[in-house]
Amino acid sequence: xxxxxxxxxxxxxxxxxxxxxxxxxxxxxxxxxxxxxxxxxxxxxxxxxxxxxxxxxxxxxxxxxxxxxxxxxxxxxxxxxxxxxxxxxxxxxxxxxxxxxxxxxxxxxxxxxxxxxxxxxxxxxxxxxxxxxxxxxxxxxxxxxxxxxxxxxxxxxxxxxxxxxxxxxxxxxxxxxxxxxxxxxxxxxxxxxxxxxxxxxxxxxxxxxxxxxxxxxxxxxxxxxxxxxxxxxxxxxxxxxxxxxxxxxxxxxxxxxxxxxxxxxxxxxxxxxxxxxxxxxxxxxxxxxxxxxxxxxxxxxxxxxxxxxxxxxxxxxxxxxxxxxxxxxxxxxxxxxxxxxxxxxxxxxxxxxxxxxxxxxxxxxxxxxxxxxxxxxxxxxxxxxxxxxxxxxxxxxxxxxxxxxxxxxxxxxxxxxxxxxxxxxxxxxxxxxxxxxxxxxxxxxxxxxxxxxxxxxxxxxxxxxxxxxxxxxxxxxx
Ligand code: NAD
Ligand code: UGA
Numbered sequence: 001x002x003x004x005x006x007x008x009x010x011x012x013x014x015x016x017x018x019x020x021x022x023x024x025x026x027x028x029x030x031x032x033x034x035x036x037x038x039x040x041x042x043x044x045x046x047x048x049x050x051x052x053x054x055x056x057x058x059x060x061x062x063x064x065x066x067x068x069x070x071x072x073x074x075x076x077x078x079x080x081x082x083x084x085x086x087x088x089x090x091x092x093x094x095x096x097x098x099x100x101x102x103x104x105x106x107x108x109x110x111x112x113x114x115x116x117x118x119x120x121x122x123x124x125x126x127x128x129x130x131x132x133x134x135x136x137x138x139x140x141x142x143x144x145x146x147x148x149x150x151x152x153x154x155x156x157x158x159x160x161x162x163x164x165x166x167x168x169x170x171x172x173x174x175x176x177x178x179x180x181x182x183x184x185x186x187x188x189x190x191x192x193x194x195x196x197x198x199x200x201x202x203x204x205x206x207x208x209x210x211x212x213x214x215x216x217x218x219x220x221x222x223x224x225x226x227x228x229x230x231x232x233x234x235x236x237x238x239x240x241x242x243x244x245x246x247x248x249x250x251x252x253x254x255x256x257x258x259x260x261x262x263x264x265x266x267x268x269x270x271x272x273x274x275x276x277x278x279x280x281x282x283x284x285x286x287x288x289x290x291x292x293x294x295x296x297x298x299x300x301x302x303x304x305x306x307x308x309x310x311x312x313x314x315x316x317x318x319x320x321x322x323x324x325x326x327x328x329x330x331x332x333x334x335x336x337x338x339x340x341x342x343x344x345x346x347x348x349x350x351x352x353x354x355x356x357x358x359x360x361x362x363x364x365x366x367x368x369x370x371x372x373x374x375x376x377x378x379x380x381x382x383x384x385x386x387x388x389x390x391x392x393x394x395x396x397x398x399x400x401x402x403x404x405x406x407x408x409x410x411x412x413x414x415x416x417x418x419x420x421x422x423x424x425x426x427x428x429x430x431x432x433x434x435x436x437x438x439x440x441x442x443x444x445x446x447x448x449x450x451x452x453x454x455x456x457x458x459x460x461x462x463x464x465x466x467x468x469x470x471x472x473x474x475x476x477x478x
Pocket of ligand 1: 034038085168279
């Protein structure tokens with residue numbers, strides 16, 4: 001029986017391994033993590049992440065061929081294939097701070113693999129990493145093994161790059177039916193080819209052969225960064241156009257639809273918004289920018305940096321619109337924020353645009369009342385008290401010096417409570433339930449003039465104006 005161990009039981013490690021276990025009942029899959037609460041969550045009825053359909057998959061496999069454990073060393077030692085799916089955040093200090101990927105967690109996982117391994121292993125990069133990381137990992141693994149075995153022979157490793165392309169909120173569907181699975185390896189050696197074939201065999205149980213792509217290591221590593229950069233670039237492109245729409249009277253939804261009808265452009269990923277969020281787009285583009293700078297390609301670096309600049313501009317533009325519309329001050333005014341997660345169908349708030357918008361409003365002394373169906377009050381307080389980039393680093397190392405929000409922030413049980421006696425409503429996540437709200441009921445309970453600022457284009461502007469709201473919707477005629 002093949003044994004797989006995945007280091008890192010997060011948003012990627014958990015769902016990915018659950019689907020592998022589901023589709024390969026003859027493979028034993030163990031997901032390990034240094035975080036005890038995370039593993040306890042995976043072993044409970046309340047999984048540590050909210051992802052539609054995931055409970056079902058885990059319930060079918062857990063206890064059969066899927067387990068979650070904090071016994072990292074034992075399970076890594078036993079495994080034939082070790083996936084590494086640890087976090088690779090942006091560095092907050094030292095060389096490359098604010099841009100480069102922090103590979104501390106990756107390196108410590110690699111050193112641990114070298115320390116505990118007594119049999120040959122395929123080590124799979126699942127995390128998103130800078131190009132050429134596999135080379136560094138190879139060095140760590142082979143040097144440490146060499147040392148442990150007194151300089152002779154010992155354990156042999158094959159490193160593969162198998163980046164993950166799932167999106168949160170649709171992770172299970174994406175894993176069950178991926179557009180492609182990418183496997184990069186040393187395709188110039190028999191051992192490298194055998195390792196690629198071994199991993200391909202795992203995915204081939206449910207992924208059609210033409211969707212399993214094999215490349216060299218560096219192409220696989222770079223394809224992941226490039227894919228995220230292209231996706232984020234589409235959003236920044238449509239968001240840039242949204243500003244022009246507002247200035248000219250064009251409607252961004254109509255423009256995006258017309259542009260997307262061109263088969264060469266395609267209709268997906270062209271929804272204008274308050275800005276993209278999530279743990280990866282910004283960090284991966286910054287990582288790309290840093291790599292370009294390191295390779296002496298400043299023009300390429302600045303091209304990609306603009307994608308983030310437009311995203312920051314879009315978030316700032318939204319806050320300015322709110323404040324300017326409300327007679328240039330929101331001081332002491334209650335503003336309801338509907339949605340705090342970075343997108344619908346997830347409780348994840350990493351780099352959510354809601355943090356920047358709320359901080360902007362709080363900076364202008366608004367009283368903010370937040371409702372999100374999947375985000376707890378505790379999470380909101382943590383996020384609003386944190387500095388940029390700090391969310392993925394150990395808390396005890398980080399001074400909390402962010403906005404002091406005591407007294408200015410409340411968390412509501414539903415959208416109506418959030419909007420009661422508010423001057424304005426800001427919609428920051430496109431949760432389906434926000435489309436079907438009784439806006440007349442909200443309007444009746446709000447101060448007048450009652451404003452709605454829709455950062456996700458979920459409301460029917462004409463209907464809301466009929467009710468009496470002053471409505472601003474991204475990229476729509478004012
Ligand atoms: P995450 O923070 O949710 O999970 C990472 C886990 O690794 C944490 O639980 C942490 O405790 C654990 N960990 C860190 N160091 C460890 C060690 N030495 N030993 C054992 N466990 C350790 O992160 P994530 O969202 O799952 O992302 C993981 C990687 O996948 C990142 O590189 C990310 O860029 C990439 N990725 C993420 C997504 C996504 O949608 N979140 C999608 C594709 C790729
Ligand atoms: C994204 C990619 O879609 C995945 O392929 C990739 O694996 C993943 O990043 C990663 O590497 O972490 P994710 O961040 O989970 O997935 O979610 P997306 O659906 O891509 O949305 C990202 C952000 O862009 C969200 O804030 C979303 O609201 C926003 N968005 C998305 C828009 O503003 N407009 C759009 O048209 C699409």
